[in-house]
Every structure is written in structure tokens, then in C-alpha cells.
Amino acid sequence: MKLYSGPLSLFTAKVRIALHEKGLPYEKISVPWSLEHRYEPHHPDVVALNPKAQVPVLVDGDVVVYDSTQIFEYLEEQYPDPPLYPHSVVERVRCRRLEAAADEILFPPIWSLIDAGFYPARAGIRDHERIGAAHAALAKEYALLEKELTGRVWLCERFSVADVATLVMVRAASGLGGAPRSEYSALHEWLERSLARPAIRREMDEMNAFLATLRAAPAGREIPA
Ligand SMILES: N[C@@H](CCC(=O)N[C@@H](CS)C(=O)NCC(=O)O)C(=O)O
Structure with missing residues (x-):
């Protein structure tokens, strides 16, 4: 599993925490970021994978998911234990x-x-x-x-x-x-x-x-x- 990740990206931080909570190993690919240039230039893989050119982007085999909430939902369905959503x-x-x-x-x-x-x-x-x-x-x-x-x-x-x-x-x-x-x-x-x-x-x-x-x-x- 690969995660395109911004070092200070709050939306990526959500996903990094979920991956750690679920004990899922992953390769972290840090995209360019600086105080001066922010996320420019965008990582070419992120541009190719996400029409919004934003991180986080998760790649799991053939599956590509972007947007932290959708990644949460994917992780829960694909790797349900331990759960990160309530039961009821x-x-x-x-x-x-x-x-x-x-x-x-x-x-x-x-x-x-x-x-x-x-x-x-x-x-x-x-x-x-x-x-x-x-x-x-x-x-x-x-x-x-x-x-x-x-x-x-x-x-x-x-x-x-x-x-x-x-x-x-x-x-x-x-x-x-x-x-x-x-x-x-x-x-x-x-x-x-x-x-x-x-x-x-x-x-x-x-x-x-x-x-x-x-x-x-x-x-x-x-x-x-
Ligand atoms: N709704 C998206 C927001 C993602 C987002 O805003 N990502 C920012 C970093 S925290 C980004 O990649 N910004 C670069 C850009 O928009 O150029 C999510 O939940 O993942």
C-alpha cells in the first residue's frame, strides 16, 4: 500500500493515524511542500491520480482512493479489524x-x-x-x-x-x-x-x-x- 502524503497536511494526518491504528504497513511518499511554494510543483503521480491534485492519495494494488473521508471508508471495508467506525x-x-x-x-x-x-x-x-x-x-x-x-x-x-x-x-x-x-x-x-x-x-x-x-x-x- 502506498500513501501520497504531505508532511503537514492535516487531511493526510487523518489517514496516517488510521493506517497506524489499523496496524497496516504502507510506503509513505512525501510530496513536495515548502513554506514559500506550498504544494507547487505538484507531485506528478498525484496529478495523474487525483483530478484535484491533492493529498492524501492511497494506492492499494489496483485501487486508488483520494479524499481522506473516502480513504477512511475504504480502509474500514477492506481492513475492518480493528474497527474505526461504531457498530450501531x-x-x-x-x-x-x-x-x-x-x-x-x-x-x-x-x-x-x-x-x-x-x-x-x-x-x-x-x-x-x-x-x-x-x-x-x-x-x-x-x-x-x-x-x-x-x-x-x-x-x-x-x-x-x-x-x-x-x-x-x-x-x-x-x-x-x-x-x-x-x-x-x-x-x-x-x-x-x-x-x-x-x-x-x-x-x-x-x-x-x-x-x-x-x-x-x-x-x-x-x-x-
Ligand atoms: N477533502 C480533501 C482535502 C485534501 C486537501 O485539501 N489536501 C491539501 C493538503 S492538506 C492539498 O493537497 N493541497 C494542495 C493543493 O490543493 O494544491 C480530503 O479530505 O482529503
Whole structure:
């Protein structure tokens, strides 16, 4: 199995964690990425395999899957043990909803922090309004997540792709100065439980090690361990 992977790509991080959780060996093919040029030039294989020219792309024999959510679904069907989706239909629906929320509601403000705050400022000018709006959006989402997690060990009836996706986004936001407030105890306890999982610990360590190699990265940009 091969995974086309971006070193700091949050969507690829979701897949790397799922592969480790499932104990699946794979060849990691890192695509070009830099602070200055982002994903340009795109890896030619990724351009050929994915019309969106984005990572992650998983190649398993003759099967090519792109988009992290579709890769999760493929892995679950092809390699069901250990499961990363809940058993009951109702909890599976909840899991898909929360995983989609991580990608589609939590990620956009994080992208604003990355685009406007992490990458070099365009023409030397930071868009502080965009960064402020992103922090406000994150605060709203954290309040909702606290409710979703209250009284639960994981977001769904067992550890699932909803936890993977949400954890990746919350940790990235935290590394960009957008951590959840300390009074969100259910959210913080879930974060601690998640970070104790070897697959997640390993992914956070690898991303932090990569961040440490970025000579241009100013202090405070690391995803905290
Ligand atoms: N919905 C896609 C999003 C993938 C995505 O945005 N990938 C980014 C890296 S995190 C990428 O490859 N960007 C390069 C580009 O768009 O040129 C997924 O869940 O996999």
C-alpha cells in the first residue's frame, strides 16, 4: 500500500493515524511542500491520480482512493479489524456527521490561521481581521464540541474516525494559537485520552519533528506535544 502524503497536511494526518491504528504497513511518499511554494510543483503521480491534485492519495494494488473521508471508508471495508467506525447505525450516522464537521466546519477557520498566519505574509501584510474571525469561529465550535463530549469517553460509542479527524484539527488549531479554553473539561480530558494513543502520539511527534526542521518557522508555531 502506498500513501501520497504531505508532511503537514492535516487531511493526510487523518489517514496516517488510521493506517497506524489499523496496524497496516504502507510506503509513505512525501510530496513536495515548502513554506514559500506550498504544494507547487505538484507531485506528478498525484496529478495523474487525483483530478484535484491533492493529498492524501492511497494506492492499494489496483485501487486508488483520494479524499481522506473516502480513504477512511475504504480502509474500514477492506481492513475492518480493528474497527474505526461504531457498530450501531445511529452511532455510525453520528460518527459521519462529526467527521464531516471536523473537515467542513472546524477546518475552514484553521485554514484561515494557516493561510493568513502561518505562511509568509503576502506583501508583508497580515490579515488580522481574517485571523480574528477564525478565532471567533473556533471558539464557537469548541463550545459545541464540549457539549458533544460531555458524558462520553469518545465522540461515538468507540474510538472512531470522528475522534481522529477532530483531534487532528483541534491540535492544529492549538499549535496556531487557537487552543480550546481550559474550562472545557470534557474536551481537554478527551484530548489527553486521544494523545495517549500510540498512533496519535506518533503522528503528533512526526509533525512536530518536521515543524522543527522548518528554519523559517518562528517560535510558537509548533503543535504542542
Ligand atoms: N477533502 C480533501 C482535502 C485534501 C486537501 O485539501 N489536501 C491539501 C493538503 S492538506 C492539498 O493537497 N493541497 C494542495 C493543493 O490543493 O494544491 C480530503 O479530505 O482529503
